[in-house]
Structure formats: C-alpha cells, structure tokens
Amino acid sequence: MYAENHGLIGNYFFDPKFNEVYQLRDRSKVEDARFYGGEPIWVTAEKQGLRTASYFWVGTEAPIGDQQPSIWKRYDHDFPFEARIDSVIKWFRMPEQIRPRLVMLYFHEPDGAGHRYGPKSSETQIMVESMDSLLGSILTKIKYLDIYPDLNVVVTSDHGMAQTSFKRQIPLKKYIDMEYIKMEGSGPYSFLSSASINKLEDAYNTLRKIPHLTVYLKNDIPDRWHFKNHYRIKDLLVLADEGWTVVETDHGPLSYMSKGTHGYDNSLRSMHAIFLAQGPAFKINYSASVIKNIDIYPLIAHILKLESFPGIDGRLENVQGLLKQ
Incomplete structure (x- = not known):
C-alpha cells in the first residue's frame, strides 16, 4: 500500500x-x-x-x-x-x-x-x-x-x-523563525506545521525561494507520490534536492552526519x-x-x-x- x-x-x-x-x-x-x-x-x-x-x-x-x-x-x-x-x-x-x-x-x-x-x-x-x-x-x-x-x-x-555531505545542508533556522514552527523529521524531507496560519504562510513564502529546496502545501504535494491524503501528513512538505539535507540548524564538520540517505523523489x-x-x-x-x-x-x-x-x-x-x- x-x-x-x-x-x-x-x-x-x-x-x-x-x-x-x-x-x-x-x-x-x-x-x-x-x-x-x-x-x-x-x-x-x-x-x-x-x-x-x-x-x-x-x-x-x-x-x-x-x-x-x-x-x-x-x-x-x-x-x-x-x-x-x-x-x-x-x-x-x-x-x-x-x-x-x-x-x-x-x-x-x-x-x-x-x-x-x-x-x-x-x-x-x-x-x-x-x-x-x-x-x-x-x-x-x-x-x-x-x-x-x-x-x-x-x-x-x-x-x-544517495550520497550526502555536511557541505550540502539546508538549515531552516537560517531562513525562518522556528519559534512558532514545528518541524517533524530531517534529512531529504521534513514536515512543518504551526498553530499560526500566518507564520506558516510566511515560512512557505520564504522557503520556496531557497536553492536546492522545494516546498509544497499539503494539497499541492504531487499525486504521483501518494503522500498527502492522510491526517498524519502535516501542512508543509519541505523536500531537498538529491544529495542535500534539510536540518533545523547547521551541523558543523565535527558533528556526525549521515553520508548517505534515502527519501528523495522516488523518480x-x-x-x-x-x-x-x-x-x-x-x-x-x-x-x-x-x-x-x-x-x-x-x-x-x-x-x-x-x-x-x-x-x-x-x-x-x-x-x-x-x-x-
């Protein structure tokens, strides 16, 4: 299924x-x-x-x-x-x-x-x-x-x-105020949600301009992924380009980070x-x-x-x- x-x-x-x-x-x-x-x-x-x-x-x-x-x-x-x-x-x-x-x-x-x-x-x-x-x-x-x-x-x-690197991170905190945003998961993709519609809209409008990142409102997630029609899927899906990693804050070169991962576009x-x-x-x-x-x-x-x-x-x-x- x-x-x-x-x-x-x-x-x-x-x-x-x-x-x-x-x-x-x-x-x-x-x-x-x-x-x-x-x-x-x-x-x-x-x-x-x-x-x-x-x-x-x-x-x-x-x-x-x-x-x-x-x-x-x-x-x-x-x-x-x-x-x-x-x-x-x-x-x-x-x-x-x-x-x-x-x-x-x-x-x-x-x-x-x-x-x-x-x-x-x-x-x-x-x-x-x-x-x-x-x-x-x-x-x-x-x-x-x-x-x-x-x-x-x-x-x-x-x-x-896919091969990953600490040099290819997308730290969301660098671009948006995470105080009112709840982040679920990190890696190739993450879900974002908020009790404030305005804060969520601001995050969406900001993140869609970030290189190597694609942001979808829940209803706009591509049908071919079969990954939107469930109540557990949150308001925003943040998806990194192949080899890039979505994180909340930057992981420096001395921090452990996976050198390979999965969860990107299945095409x-x-x-x-x-x-x-x-x-x-x-x-x-x-x-x-x-x-x-x-x-x-x-x-x-x-x-x-x-x-x-x-x-x-x-x-x-x-x-x-x-x-x-």
Missing part, C-alpha cells in the same frame, strides 16, 4: 489523533498495532490458514488486525546474519503441518554502511560484496531442502541511497531498490522494467493462492509478466 493509505509516513512522526510520537527506536510504538493501517501479506496469509514466519521483518512485531506470524522474532540489531539464515532453514525443515508457507527475512545491511560511509564508499562496496556472499549462502543452503523444487525466493528492498535512479526472484513460479533469465513495491503483495498472494486484501494499491497485472503462467 502507499504511505498515505497505510499511514507509516516515516521513521518518526507525530500522530495528532493519538497525541503520540511514533519512532522506530521506540519498541512500544513499533509493537503498537494502532499505527499500522491496511493489511500486510502475513496477516492475509494467517487469516486464510497459511502459517507464516518472520525474522525481524518490519511490522511483524505488532498484532495488526490481532494477527501476527505464527513464528516471529523481536528485533535484535546485533543478531548474526548467518544465525538468522540457519533459523530460516530449520523452519523450512519443519513437518508439513506446522511448516510456514511464507517466510520473511530482514537484513539491515548494506543500508547501515550506506548511511555511515555513503553509497559510493569503499566500505559500502565491501559490505555489498559481503551481502552478496550471504545471499549466495542462502541460495546454496536451500538447495538441500526437500521443498527446494517448490520454493520461490524474492529479494527486495524498500529504497536506494530518481538513486532511490530505486533491488528486485530479484527465482523459483518455479518465475520466468528464467527474464529482465523486467521498473516495478513498484506495492505490486509485490498481490504477486506473493497469487503465488500462495491467497485472496488479496481489497484495500491494497498494488495490482497483479502490473507484474504478471514475471510469472511463467
């Missing part, structure tokens, strides 16, 4: 109905089903009698629709990658009556390296090669499973990464994610044009012979060409 429909508009946001802040580092919020709209694929599967399992997949720690995967793990950032893989292999060796039909496995790399060192750094290159080897390990180990001939594997991500090549698939359901040696992540839900639902949740935004016909049948 699009962000304006499922409601997770960022890793940090204020919910005016709950009068609470959601942030990824707060476990109580991550595990609070109230923040999640729509229906994830594992909930759809469990409701229709198919067991699922998750190793750190985002959202599975919350009982969305009073439902969680049959097997799930509370996130542990430092838990070894190989140990996660070994657990997944064990799940696939379970007796058929309790074996999960859908297993989701998450790794935080190379995202972590991309943020820390930048996507073009040698350190990130090394991490990408390491994760490529890890994928090779997965593909090797699953070949020894009895269910291997029936196993479909999908590799994907939710974003790309940029640097924001595109990976998608690989293999298995009996998929064509062999087939390359597709760009696909949308929202279409992965109906793709998986089709393979598992599930009836899709009616509120999804994805469409099977958009990715039907990936399949043998």
Whole structure:
C-alpha cells in the first residue's frame, strides 16, 4: 500500500489523533498495532490458514488486525546474519503441518554502511560484496531442502541511497523563525506545521525561494507520490534536492552526519531498490522494467493462492509478466 493509505509516513512522526510520537527506536510504538493501517501479506496469509514466519521483518512485531506470524522474532540489531539464515532453514525443515508457507527475512545491511560511509564508499562496496556472499549462502543452503523444487525466493528492498555531505545542508533556522514552527523529521524531507496560519504562510513564502529546496502545501504535494491524503501528513512538505539535507540548524564538520540517505523523489535512479526472484513460479533469465513495491503483495498472494486484501494499491497485472503462467 502507499504511505498515505497505510499511514507509516516515516521513521518518526507525530500522530495528532493519538497525541503520540511514533519512532522506530521506540519498541512500544513499533509493537503498537494502532499505527499500522491496511493489511500486510502475513496477516492475509494467517487469516486464510497459511502459517507464516518472520525474522525481524518490519511490522511483524505488532498484532495488526490481532494477527501476527505464527513464528516471529523481536528485533535484535546485533543478531548474526548467518544465525538468522540457519533459523530460516530449520523452519523450512519443519513437518508439513506446522511448516510456514511464507517466510520473511530482514537484513539491515548494506543500508547501515550506506548511511555511515555513503553509497559510493569503499566500505559500502565491501559490505555489498559481503551481502552478496550471504545471499549466495542462502541460495546454496536451500538447495538441500526437500521443498527446494517448490520454493520461490524474492529479494527486495524498500529504497536506494544517495550520497550526502555536511557541505550540502539546508538549515531552516537560517531562513525562518522556528519559534512558532514545528518541524517533524530531517534529512531529504521534513514536515512543518504551526498553530499560526500566518507564520506558516510566511515560512512557505520564504522557503520556496531557497536553492536546492522545494516546498509544497499539503494539497499541492504531487499525486504521483501518494503522500498527502492522510491526517498524519502535516501542512508543509519541505523536500531537498538529491544529495542535500534539510536540518533545523547547521551541523558543523565535527558533528556526525549521515553520508548517505534515502527519501528523495522516488523518480530518481538513486532511490530505486533491488528486485530479484527465482523459483518455479518465475520466468528464467527474464529482465523486467521498473516495478513498484506495492505490486509485490498481490504477486506473493497469487503465488500462495491467497485472496488479496481489497484495500491494497498494488495490482497483479502490473507484474504478471514475471510469472511463467
């Protein structure tokens, strides 16, 4: 689903109905089903009698629709990658009556390296090669499973990464009076709101003149982003050009700042994610044009012979060409 429909508009946001802040580092919020709209694929599967399992997949720690995967793990950032893989292999060796039909496995790399060192750094290159080897390990180990001939594997991500620098900051406090402006988030974009319409209008009129910055009133946010029709999205969206960073105050060269990030215009090549698939359901040696992540839900639902949740935004016909049948 699009962000304006499922409601997770960022890793940090204020919910005016709950009068609470959601942030990824707060476990109580991550595990609070109230923040999640729509229906994830594992909930759809469990409701229709198919067991699922998750190793750190985002959202599975919350009982969305009073439902969680049959097997799930509370996130542990430092838990070894190989140990996660070994657990997944064990799940696939379970007796058929309790074996999960859908297993989701998450790794935080190379995202972590991309943020820390930048996507073009040698350190990130090394991490990408390491994760490529890890994928090779997965593909090797699953070949020894009895269910291997029936196993479909999908590799994907939710974003790309762009190079940033402390030399390319846009400190809003340099241009507008932040005393009456509430700023939500920083990085490629930020939301601004205020109890004073006049203060907000002044901020809008000033910031729209700033280089490397685009400012949208909520109703003017481009429809193609599907990022405005939700009550959690605030009055102004401030979006930086690729590689630039929106901050409240200037971060000097001695302050820590991410050297890579994501959240820019999703039409940029640097924001595109990976998608690989293999298995009996998929064509062999087939390359597709760009696909949308929202279409992965109906793709998986089709393979598992599930009836899709009616509120999804994805469409099977958009990715039907990936399949043998």
